[in-house]
Amino acid sequence: xxxxxxxxxxxxxxxxxxxxxxxxxxxxxxxxxxxxxxxxxxxxxxxxxxxxxxxxxxxxxxxxxxxxxxxxxxxxxxxxxxxxxxxxxxxxxxxxxxxxxxxxxxxxxxxxxxxxxxxxxxxxxxxxxxxxxxxxxxxxxxxxxxxxxxxxxxxxxxxxxxxxxxxxxxxxxxxxxxxxxxxxxxxxxxxxxxxxxxxxxxxxxxxxxxxxxxxxxxxxxxxxxxxxxx
Numbered sequence: 168x169x170x171x172x173x174x175x176x177x178x179x180x181x182x183x184x185x186x187x188x189x190x191x192x193x194x195x196x197x198x199x200x201x202x203x204x205x206x207x208x209x210x211x212x213x214x215x216x217x218x219x220x221x222x223x224x225x226x227x228x229x230x231x232x233x234x235x236x237x238x239x240x241x242x243x244x245x246x247x248x249x250x251x252x253x254x255x256x257x258x259x260x261x262x263x264x265x266x267x268x269x270x271x272x273x274x275x276x277x278x279x280x281x282x283x284x285x286x287x288x289x290x291x292x293x294x295x296x297x298x299x300x301x302x303x304x305x306x307x308x309x310x311x312x313x314x315x316x317x318x319x320x321x322x323x324x325x326x327x328x329x330x331x332x333x334x335x336x337x338x339x340x341x342x343x344x345x346x347x348x349x350x351x352x353x354x355x356x357x358x359x360x361x362x363x364x365x366x367x368x369x370x371x372x373x374x375x376x377x378x379x380x381x382x383x384x385x386x387x388x389x390x391x392x393x394x395x396x397x
Contacts, residue, residue: 172237176246179229180304183250183257186222187301190261193219194297194360197267198290201353204275212268219261226254249374253304256363256370260297263356263363270349270356277346284332286354289325292318293357296364303368309375315368316380322361329354 193212200208230251233239239247274281296318303312333351337344369380 172233172239172243175229175233175237176243179226179233179250180246182222182226182229183253184301184305186219186226186254186257187297187304189215189219189222190257190264191294191297191301193261193264194290194294197264198286198294200268200271201274202281202287202290204271206272206275209268209271213265216261216265219258223254223258226250230254245374245377249370252370253367256366260360260363263360266356267353270353273346273349274353277340277343280333280336280340280343280346280350283336284329284350284354285325286329286350286357289322289329289354289357292322292325293361293364296322296361296368300364300367300371303371304374307371307375309372312368312371312375316365319361319365322358326354326358 193215196208197212199205200212230247233247237243296315299311299315299318302308303315330351333347333354337347340347372378372380
């Protein structure tokens, strides 16, 4: 039974990595479609979103079967919980890639607006986060996982800079307000992708060390309340 459980968990991890590879391809294609104003590639990204959704459901069902069949505990249970969390984050990243691609047709109407913002730099950092998160999970590299949230600060900074630049652009070029508004949406999608990559990194830390890095302020408050109750 333990060998069978280990084998099924390995298969589950492999399927999750397949999903991560597809999502990374979606990300590259969505960004390239937007920056190159390639409508055909954008359509392909949106069509592929169903493939990601199908794998999400497959992974969820696989997790349910393992839980029901083996009732895992300790490290095996933590692996299962981590896979479920990462599965959700990858599916959300796929959704944001689809949203990125959707904005392509609107940007073609005002191609010059792309030159006014740092979408390329932002997408490069967000992609590095996604790649590092996948690698940290694959290699069980907790040090790499812990470094990923630091990059999120850079993506947030670029998003806020893009937002301010595009608001000013809309004031100066009201005739291109719709295209600029869609680029605000695209910048936000990249910011959300980096957030989900951060979530994956934190899940890897939880998998390896059993430490939950989410919502530290809430956890500190809860710990304080617990001490007070004593």
